[in-house]
Amino acid sequence: MNEINIEAEKKEILNRYKMLLKASKRRLEKGDKELIRKAFEVAVDAHKEMRRKSGEPYIYHPIAVAQICAEEIGLGTTSIVCALLHDTVEDTDITLDDIKGMFGEKEAKIIDGLTKIAGVFDQTSSLQAENFRKMMLTLSDDVRVILIKLADRLHNMRTLESMKREKQIKIASETLYLYAPLAHRLGLNAIKTELEDLGLKYTNTESYDDIALKLKESEPERKKFITKFIEPIKEILQEQGFKSRIYGRPKSIFSIYNKIKHKSVEFEEIYDLFAIRIIIDTPFELEKTDCWRVYSIITDFYHPSPERLRDWISTPKANGYESLHTTVMGPDGKWVEVQIRTKRMDEIAEMGYAAHWKYKDSGDNKEGQLEDWLRKIRELLESPEENAMDFIDDFKLNLFAEEIFVFTPSGEMRTLPFGATALDFAFDIHTKVGQHCIGAKVNHKLVPLSYQIKGGDQIEILTSNKQTPKEDWISFVTTAKAKSKIKHALKEAHRAVAEEGREILERKFYKQKLEFTVQNIHEFAHFLKLPNTQELFYRVAKDAIDLKSIKDFVKFKAHPEKYAAHKAEQHVAPTLEKLVTDARGKSDLLVIGDDMQKLDYKLSTCCTPIPGDDVFGFITVGEGIKIHRVNCPNAVQLLSNYAYRVVKAKWNSQHLISFLAGIKIKGTDELGLVNNITKVISTQYNVNMRSINFDTDGGVFEGTIMVYVHSTEHLTQLITKLKKVNGVQNVVRLDG
Numbered sequence: 049m050n051e052i053n054i055e056a057e058k059k060e061i062l063n064r065y066k067m068l069l070k071a072s073k074r075r076l077e078k079g080d081k082e083l084i085r086k087a088f089e090v091a092v093d094a095h096k097e098m099r100r101k102s103g104e105p106y107i108y109h110p111i112a113v114a115q116i117c118a119e120e121i122g123l124g125t126t127s128i129v130c131a132l133l134h135d136t137v138e139d140t141d142i143t144l145d146d147i148k149g150m151f152g153e154k155e156a157k158i159i160d161g162l163t164k165i166a167g168v169f170d171q172t173s174s175l176q177a178e179n180f181r182k183m184m185l186t187l188s189d190d191v192r193v194i195l196i197k198l199a200d201r202l203h204n205m206r207t208l209e210s211m212k213r214e215k216q217i218k219i220a221s222e223t224l225y226l227y228a229p230l231a232h233r234l235g236l237n238a239i240k241t242e243l244e245d246l247g248l249k250y251t252n253t254e255s256y257d258d259i260a261l262k263l264k265e266s267e268p269e270r271k272k273f274i275t276k277f278i279e280p281i282k283e284i285l286q287e288q289g290f291k292s293r294i295y296g297r298p299k300s301i302f303s304i305y306n307k308i309k310h311k312s313v314e315f316e317e318i319y320d321l322f323a324i325r326i327i328i329d330t331p332f333e334l335e336k337t338d339c340w341r342v343y344s345i346i347t348d349f350y351h352p353s354p355e356r357l358r359d360w361i362s363t364p365k366a367n368g369y370e371s372l373h374t375t376v377m378g379p380d381g382k383w384v385e386v387q388i389r390t391k392r393m394d395e396i397a398e399m400g401y402a403a404h405w406k407y408k409d410s411g412d413n414k415e416g417q418l419e420d421w422l423r424k425i426r427e428l429l430e431s432p433e434e435n436a437m438d439f440i441d442d443f444k445l446n447l448f449a450e451e452i453f454v455f456t457p458s459g460e461m462r463t464l465p466f467g468a469t470a471l472d473f474a475f476d477i478h479t480k481v482g483q484h485c486i487g488a489k490v491n492h493k494l495v496p497l498s499y500q501i502k503g504g505d506q507i508e509i510l511t512s513n514k515q516t517p518k519e520d521w522i523s524f525v526t527t528a529k530a531k532s533k534i535k536h537a538l539k540e541a542h543r544a545v546a547e548e549g550r551e552i553l554e555r556k557f558y559k560q561k562l563e564f565t566v567q568n569i570h571e572f573a574h575f576l577k578l579p580n581t582q583e584l585f586y587r588v589a590k591d592a593i594d595l596k597s598i599k600d601f602v603k604f605k606a607h608p609e610k611y612a613a614h615k616a617e618q619h620v621a622p623t624l625e626k627l628v629t630d631a632r633g634k635s636d637l638l639v640i641g642d643d644m645q646k647l648d649y650k651l652s653t654c655c656t657p658i659p660g661d662d663v664f665g666f667i668t669v670g671e672g673i674k675i676h677r678v679n680c681p682n683a684v685q686l687l688s689n690y691a692y693r694v695v696k697a698k699w700n701s702q703h704l705i706s707f708l709a710g711i712k713i714k715g716t717d718e719l720g721l722v723n724n725i726t727k728v729i730s731t732q733y734n735v736n737m738r739s740i741n742f743d744t745d746g747g748v749f750e751g752t753i754m755v756y757v758h759s760t761e762h763l764t765q766l767i768t769k770l771k772k773v774n775g776v777q778n779v780v781r782l783d784g
């Protein structure tokens with residue numbers, strides 16, 4: 049190992065510090081320099097014994113992170129101070145209280161946020177997800193936490209060379225998976241691009257090197273072309289009095305790689321390896337006009353492709369991106385993308401909206417698209433998923449999604465991810481609107497909740513106070529917000545049922561002269577081998593706990609020693625073997641278990657299965673096997689909590705026995721509609737109808753019909769017929 053030259057290192061540390069000051073100079077106000085100096089000294093002292101994997105003094109890292117914050121994100125003094133100190137609480141003896149004492153509450157809070165989310169490296173994937181969620185939670189306090197974290201990650205990626213191979217892959221994958229999309233969403237384009245390129249370099253070195261080499265080889269030719277393209281325009285722009293900068297901007301290696309991979313093209317076939325960027329210096333109020341004037345000049349000279357005009361100036365992207373893009377036919381018959389924007393727009397595009405507007409350390413509270421996005425995240429975090437991995441998946445879905453713009457009836461524009469449905473839109477308007485949503489009108493036409501909205505749609509949401517979120521809604525919403533709100537509401541509903549059960553149980557206990565104490569309730573749940581008291585209450589409400597079990601429990605409490613363990617077993621689900629001996633060959637409609645035996649069973653009332661449905665058997669306490677549909681609202685809970693009590697079940701053969709099934713019909717209220725529907729059901733299909741129920745609201749009707757059918761096939765035929773009735777928009781089978 050080389051002798052370490054302490055003096056030279058000290059000099060280098062000071063050098064780097066001076067560079068940092070220079071980078072932040074633009075924003076420094078009175079007293080700021082002293083604060084940065086203090087943070088620098090505290091950090092140097094705290095990290096003095098530490099070295100990075102590369103052997104360099106550790107302090108190089110926090111200085112570099114602060115430098116990125118100042119220079120590449122454009123953050124102010126508070127962020128620079130926090131970046132310098134970002135690893136002190138995590139890795140040294142300095143505490144949050146020390147930071148609070150030396151700097152202040154605000155700084156301590158940001159560093160707390162950065163500390164909680166540190167150590168993402170050596171964790172299992174779910175812990176990583178948990179950490180990421182924590183990071184997003186801190187975002188609701190202060191977006192600077194995320195920005196500093198991104199700077200931290202960027203520096204770690206830039207210095208990844210000295211890490212072990214397996215760590216490189218791990219960190220690089222995580223960067224591609226989470227941090228690059230996050231940077232994109234925050235509008236930090238330059239950082240996003242670099243994170244992606246570095247991510248690719250370490251996860252797919254071969255492709256990265258290959259593309260980098262080809263880019264380099266083709267560079268002289270490209271440069272020549274760009275000069276040829278630019279020259280005439282430059283002249284005209286000058287004549288017209290524009291102060292402008294024009295240059296060729298190469299595509300990132302990562303995006304070229306993606307294009308090759310997803311469009312199955314060769315490097316040589318990619319025509320848009322670069323874009324021409326025109327940046328004009330013009331006052332704010334002339335921005336739009338001037339950009340279009342430049343567009344007009346360009347297209348006078350080069351012929352534009354009509355399909356490839358993108359106006360991100362009239363409608364900026366949610367991350368704040370503003371620019372005018374067009375693709376024109378350049379010299380030598382080559383298509384060239386031209387991006388036109390102002391200096392201000394370019395700064396936002398490269399450094400991010402966040403830094404530009406909100407966090408100049410001046411408390412400037414300008415409302416904008418970024419605020420909108422942050423608000424959405426905050427709402428999402430208010431009802432977080434219990435499972436952190438789910439959260440990440442939902443969240444990522446929304447990070448990557450392309451945006452579409454739609455309108456409310458009053459003409460207000462909303463941004464939603466591509467693939468969003470009418471129900472997503474309802475939840476985007478307001479949680480309550482989503483929860484009570486019964487239908488939607490898109491461009492004045494009635495559509496189902498699952499309708500996938502398209503850019504430019506004008507959407508009116510129909511609500512009813514009686515409506516509550518349904519289990520199947522989960523299957524057709526795509527936004528993380530709607531998903532988590534629905535799950536939350538369903539959980540609440542379960543809780544409400546349990547609450548009812550609690551009261552019923554209290555009365556039952558009272559009748560048995562049993563005290564309704566926490567202790568007794570817990571013991572009773574334990575006696576019945578239930579996982580928790582909530583489950584107990586829920587079952588009581590659903591009438592699944594009989595009086596006998598309470599009586600037995602009373603006996604057990606009086607003489608626990610006499611109440612042998614085997615007695616308690618009768619409250620536990622019996623084994624399949626026992627059921628086989630008890631009920632051999634009682635029914636031949638269903639075959640059950642791995643050996644597909646004929647056993648006695650009951651059809652569950654929660655989802656009323658009929659032959660043809662995908663089903664499973666569930667061994668209940670005291671009621672034998674109950675058959676549920678695989679998509680029964682209770683199935684997920686049963687399958688995940690009591691997997692050992694689930695048995696296979698299959699319909700044996702089609703018998704002409706009638707089963708009760710529910711149908712839900714939606715449509716527009718038209719004359720004679722109900723008559724036509726009942727006609728289809730009774731005369732044409734010879735199906736027995738048990739009940740029919742129609743509701744009309746604002747020209748939209750909703751009906752529930754209970755019918756007796758023989759099989760799913762039979763039911764499907766009926767539904768198909770019903771869909772053809774005039775005015776009917778949607779016919780579905782009821783779930784529960």
Ligand code: MN
Binds near residue numbers: 109134135200
């Ligand atoms: Mn760090």
